[in-house]
Amino acid sequence: MKHAAFSRLSIAFALLFGLWGSAAHANDYDDVNLLLRQGKATEALAKADTYIAGKPRDPQMRFLRGVILTEQNKTAEAITAFTQLTQDFPELPEPYNNLAALYASQSKFDQARAALETALKLSPNYATAHENLGDVYARLAAQEYMRAQQFATTNASVAPKLSLIRQIFTPKAAADAAVLPAAPAEVRKPVGRSTK
Numbered sequence: 001m002k003h004a005a006f007s008r009l010s011i012a013f014a015l016l017f018g019l020w021g022s023a024a025h026a027n028d029y030d031d032v033n034l035l036l037r038q039g040k041a042t043e044a045l046a047k048a049d050t051y052i053a054g055k056p057r058d059p060q061m062r063f064l065r066g067v068i069l070t071e072q073n074k075t076a077e078a079i080t081a082f083t084q085l086t087q088d089f090p091e092l093p094e095p096y097n098n099l100a101a102l103y104a105s106q107s108k109f110d111q112a113r114a115a116l117e118t119a120l121k122l123s124p125n126y127a128t129a130h131e132n133l134g135d136v137y138a139r140l141a142a143q144e145y146m147r148a149q150q151f152a153t154t155n156a157s158v159a160p161k162l163s164l165i166r167q168i169f170t171p172k173a174a175a176d177a178a179v180l181p182a183a184p185a186e187v188r189k190p191v192g193r194s195t196k
Contacts, residue, residue: 032064041072059089066098075102086118093119097129104136109143112136138165 028051035044048065052058066081079102085095096119103112116133119126145162148155 029060029064032061032068036068036071041068044068045072057088059085059092063095066095070098070102075105078102091122093123093126093129096122097126097132100132100136104139109136109139113140138168141165
């Protein structure tokens with residue numbers, strides 16, 4: 001069973017950690033964001049790394065660096081970047097949300113759940129984390145329904161439940177064509193980059 005990553009199309013564009021940013025640094029953040037939006041992730045990463053070399057405790061640029069690594073499909077490095085942020089700034093919920101997105105992309109739904117629960121303890125009104133947690137619970141439910149089907153093939157109540165979960169994650173085009181994937185298609189919404 002293959003599970004896709006949180007959808008890159010649904011990345012929330014939000015400038016994070018505004019209290020730590022200053023007007024002098026805003027251009028650096030904007031420059032990195034612009035490069036990333038232009039599809040120049042390698043240049044964005046180089047600029048972020050240069051900035052971080054001079055200001056290694058800047059959580060916003062470190063977060064942006066993690067987003068860039070995620071965009072480059074450097075999952076292990078992105079996990080390391082966000083994990084380090086959670087260790088250095090345990091009060092920030094956004095790195096936990098993005099860790100959850102990365103864990104979910106690897107079908108590590110228990111780890112994703114734990115990261116999202118931490119994000120929500122830190123910020124109970126964090127809507128994206130609530131939605132992502134719901135998606136993770138749906139994935140966990142799908143896994144359990146599939147196990148139930150394996151062990152009790154005569155249980156007719158499992159198939160409709162699994163079908164409903166699959167419909168939730170079926171892309172609209174596939175739903176219009178009445179095609180259901182073998183497993184739920186995607187979980188989404190890591191927090192991403194700024195539109196500034």
